[in-house]
Amino acid sequence: MTTKPRIEPLSPRKANPLVRAMYRCTKRRFGEVPEPFSVIAHHPRLLLANAVHEGMLQSASRTLPATVRELAVFWTARTVGCSWCVDFGTMLTRLEGLDIDRLRDIDDYASSPLYSGDERAAIAYADAITTDPHTVTDDQVADLRRRFGDAGVLELTYQIGIENMRARMYCALGITEQGFSSGDACRVPWA
Structure with a gap:
């Protein structure tokens, strides 16, 4: 945990309202905002696509134990x-x-x-x-x-x-x- 990512996480102050709302949701779910999420937030549309995909993937993955x-x-x-x-x-x-x-x-x-x-x-x-x-x-x-x-x-x-x-x-x-x-x-x- 000693290195910093190559692209700094986007702070809530610099984020648009949608990204800030997404930060609140992930913090509520996981206790903190996952760093990949806050790095990808520099590209809000990609962040949204990723969040939708991850949610759908979790929902769809029910065949395997x-x-x-x-x-x-x-x-x-x-x-x-x-x-x-x-x-x-x-x-x-x-x-x-x-x-x-x-x-x-x-x-x-x-x-x-x-x-x-x-x-x-x-x-x-x-x-x-x-x-x-x-x-x-x-x-x-x-x-x-x-x-x-x-x-x-x-x-x-x-x-x-x-x-x-x-x-x-x-x-x-x-x-x-x-x-x-x-x-x-x-x-x-x-x-």
């Missing part, structure tokens, strides 16, 4: 190296009522008894999508289709793809952990 989805997204964020995504994702996992202690053992997911077969398959898929070059196989997708059905595979693929986009974008912008998982979310200077 939450643990499967959240573990795959967490793995993706860690693989890309986005400390903000790991921090925020850990908080979301906790808020979903899931066991965040299992995240400490995620490096051993393939052999750990803490992870189910479905969770292992989803994490392996996240790894195959996120690594360069991509290593997704036909057998892997066929296995996921048996486990989750076509809609589940599409949801999983979309969630992993979106997390890749988020993580790479936030890393490029220099956005780092904000303290959401520790309960110390206070880095946005005006929050």
Whole structure:
């Protein structure tokens, strides 16, 4: 939490009324305004598009069990190296009522008894999508289709793809952990 983003967060004083209203909503929901939100606020239309998309994505993602989805997204964020995504994702996992202690053992997911077969398959898929070059196989997708059905595979693929986009974008912008998982979310200077 020692670095500053490459583009300073937009303060409420400089924000238009819509952005200020969005800040209030996110602060009410998460306790603080997420830094990516306040950085993207320099482009209000993009911020609005992002907020609508994230809300719709959350609403639509109901096919997979939450643990499967959240573990795959967490793995993706860690693989890309986005400390903000790991921090925020850990908080979301906790808020979903899931066991965040299992995240400490995620490096051993393939052999750990803490992870189910479905969770292992989803994490392996996240790894195959996120690594360069991509290593997704036909057998892997066929296995996921048996486990989750076509809609589940599409949801999983979309969630992993979106997390890749988020993580790479936030890393490029220099956005780092904000303290959401520790309960110390206070880095946005005006929050």
